[in-house]
Amino acid sequence: MQTEALLHTPKAASEPILAVENLKAYYTTKAFGIDRDIRAVDDISLTIAKGEIYGVAGESSSGKTSLIKTIVGAIRPPLHVVGGSVCFNFEGQAYNIYDLGPDELQTIRWRHLSYIMQGSMNVLNPVRRIKHSFFDFAFAHMGLDRATFWDKVREHLRRLDLDPGVLDSYPHQLSGGMRQRTTIALATVCTPEFIVADEPTTALDVIVQRDVLTMLRDIQRDLGSSFLFVTHDMSVHATVSDRIGIVYAGRLVEEADTPTLFRGARHPYTQHLVASLPKIGDATRRASLSGRPPSLADPPAGCRFHPRCPLAMDICSKQVPPLNPLAPRHRVACFAVSGATS
């Protein structure tokens, strides 16, 4: 899977479709005298070009899903945005998610911005036939009459190698992989320009994973959409993503094109992450980093990785390393790599 992926060339960056700037979103809990912030998304900036597949990787509880939810504006208390902006660019028009009213937000959701959420095979209502889910979720956003809408849905399902008969089934009558692919069809039926997928292949076996990934790639190629793709599975990233951002404890620590990231990662965390991947023919034991990811309620000062970092210096525990460009499309947040000056 990896070698195949390393061959694809990065797409030329055009005008970004998504620009996230200094985004901060915390879970704030104030109950029974406990008052604390969980800094799940802390000062993240990134841009995604049109037609690009951007992968977000990181371990569990590193804030991947929180980042995604904040970007699509699907947050509900206690998660709330503390600072920064999320700006989409659809058809030449800028949409700042957190400046839009609910009505304006509705006009871009689904039509332009689609969100395949975590555990997405459960987004289909278990007691209703799948066609009702399609109708409820997508009909209002398409602006078509019923007959045309159903024609379009059937055509879309056929294009994704799904039998239109699934529309008359209940979700429990489909296998996990079918349900997942149906959900993806549901999310992409309005041909959105930007698709956010949160762990779309988790809990599927590798064969179904391959189906789903192929399908996502096909959709991306057909529609020319941009993808924001989250998973902890590095082999999936190697297959799908054009560019990968590594998230550690709520911060983006490194971002590079997929081949660069796998071959020439600079941040010590990324280096360890890549080194931990098994390779065919290499039977050496993979060393595990000591320690555990920090609690986001009380993260260490300075660089959040410094307690576990083999290259830690004095400055690492005092200052937060900025995400500096190292090469044109390669950014790293590490004092040991970019020098101690900021």
Add this chain to the structure above:
Amino acid sequence: MFTIVRDLIRYNIEFAIGLLILLLLIGAVVLSFFSPYPAADIYVVPPDMPPDAEFWLGTTSRGQDTFWQLMIGLRNTLGFGVGVAFLSRILSLVVGLTAGYAGGRTDRVLMAINDSIMVIPQFPILVLFYFVLKDNMNWLMLVLILSALGWSYDARLIRSIAMSLRTRPFTMQSVYSGMSMRKILVEEHLPYVMPIVFATTMNNMIWSIGMEITLSVLGFTDVDTPTMGQMIYWANSHSALISGIWWWVAAPVGAIVILFVGLFLLSMSMNEYIDPRSRLNRMGN
């Protein structure tokens, strides 16, 4: 729907019997419209006749045919149960789904009302209503009062399900796709709680009919609308048991027992259909 009913009849003897009883009762309701005597008229037939070929269930001391009184009484009693169940289901669905989904302050306010109604002692309140309303207390008024008292337990039950539904991915997806709260509740959550609502309907009917009969027997309702309880009330007031007019009491009591058994069997088989695990419980170890 049809196959479900067919399978239930075939494999669930309780459902088959319950359904048969219900069909008999519906037959009685239909029959009541062909009654030769108006329900409220008295001394239309010779009084105190024992059951025979002409008067199948005998006649009452008030000169009414017990059989036709029973048919009309069954119609009113069943209509009463269905009316209360229908209205109180609407209330409990609205309150339960809204409170469970909205949460927060809405939930607290609705549940405060809900719990207040739950702890009100129902029977004394109903007697009080009768003494306040007196002549204005009629069949319809009692339906409304009982509906207003009979929704709280089921609203709590539905709320507990709605609270769980709120956190499911399909609800989040609905919210994300821009469905309004009303639409989410009606289109996404209502189908989910519907089987439970059906099961509670039976219990609610048993409760409301029992309540109505209790009030009628004691004379705390409009005694001119024939119902099961009203028949027993008039039989008691003419000392029917002491004077040996046993059929006047036996007919409504027998009908009530059959009605309750029917509803109970349906409710039980419905529960079993919704939750197959209850079958294991009944099978023992």
